[in-house]
Amino acid sequence: MSDNDTLSRKPSVLLVYYTYTQQALKVAEAMAEQFRKQDCSVTLAKIEFTDKRWLERFSRFPLKHPWSEVLGMFIPQMRGATGEIVIPEEAKRDDYDLVCIGSPTWFFRPSIPMRSYLVSQEAGPVLDGKPFAIYVVARRYWSINMKGVRKLAKKRGGEYVDNIHFVYAGRQIRSFLALIGYFTHGENREKYAGIKIPPTNLQPGYEEQARAFASKLADGLQVLAAPAGDPPVPAAKV
Numbered sequence: 701m702s703d704n705d706t707l708s709r710k711p712s713v714l715l716v717y718y719t720y721t722q723q724a725l726k727v728a729e730a731m732a733e734q735f736r737k738q739d740c741s742v743t744l745a746k747i748e749f750t751d752k753r754w755l756e757r758f759s760r761f762p763l764k765h766p767w768s769e770v771l772g773m774f775i776p777q778m779r780g781a782t783g784e785i786v787i788p789e790e791a792k793r794d795d796y797d798l799v800c801i802g803s804p805t806w807f808f809r810p811s812i813p814m815r816s817y818l819v820s821q822e823a824g825p826v827l828d829g830k831p832f833a834i835y836v837v838a839r840r841y842w843s844i845n846m847k848g849v850r851k852l853a854k855k856r857g858g859e860y861v862d863n864i865h866f867v868y869a870g871r872q873i874r875s876f877l878a879l880i881g882y883f884t885h886g887e888n889r890e891k892y893a894g895i896k897i898p899p900t901n902l903q904p905g906y907e908e909q910a911r912a913f914a915s916k917l918a919d920g921l922q923v924l925a926a927p928a929g930d931p932p933v934p935a936a937k938v
């Protein structure tokens with residue numbers, strides 16, 4: 701079955717996300733697998749970040765100048781900047797039964813590309829009157845990001861259902877050095893500047909958590925697949 705299988709009466713789920721290091725994609729894939737198991741049709745849609753101010757740094761991995769390229773996002777993030785993005789057709793449709801928003805944290809908040817999507821004209825019909833759930837991927841700080849996404853999606857008429865977050869191993873300093881090390885080398889290493897560091901990125905067990913989250917959301921959607929004639933039941937609260 702294709703990734704973007706949007707047949708018939710099955711409840712349909714959109715997983716829309718931005719990703720730079722593919723962690724939000726990995727969560728989307730685990731969730732998609734579970735939604736399909738529970739007979740939902742699933743569409744994955746990645747927001748492309750094409751703004752020329754930041755295109756160069758985020759179009760390659762690892763980063764060329766990790767410290768300045770990451771820290772350089774601080775001011776735009778703090779002022780809630782938006783920028784140029786490409787929205788795939790799948791993330792413009794208004795016929796999903798559930799929208800799941802995958803949001804990496806950038807300086808505590810939703811990343812510029814995800815914020816840009818949520819305020820875009822195209823996101824309006826996708827979210828208006830629709831249940832939505834949020835998953836946040838972060839080194840450590842997830843809640844301001846989650847609340848930011850929730851606020852923006854509600855503003856577009858979405859009905860908030862639930863959220864989950866995935867954070868990386870290690871405490872403040874070491875997890876930060878591990879992430880900078882990953883941005884520098886493109887792989888996990890044991891040390892950064894002689895300091896022992898934990899592995900960065902999603903921790904073991906994330907797939908089970910993502911599947912359990914999707915399963916709970918799918919349970920709330922199954923009523924939509926009930927035989928014709930059954931009374932409609934709102935799917936918003938699961």
Ligand SMILES: Cc1cc2nc3c(=O)[nH]c(=O)nc-3n(C[C@H](O)[C@H](O)[C@H](O)COP(=O)(O)O)c2cc1C
Pocket residue numbers: 718719720721722723724725769770771773803804805806807808809837838839840841842879
């Ligand atoms: C510019 C930038 C700023 C970041 N700021 C934070 C932050 O403030 N707090 C945090 O926990 N993680 C922060 N991170 C780490 C990201 O949250 C993490 O790398 C991201 O969620 C991975 O998702 P992705 O692979 O889908 O891009 C930042 C990453 C980048 C690139």
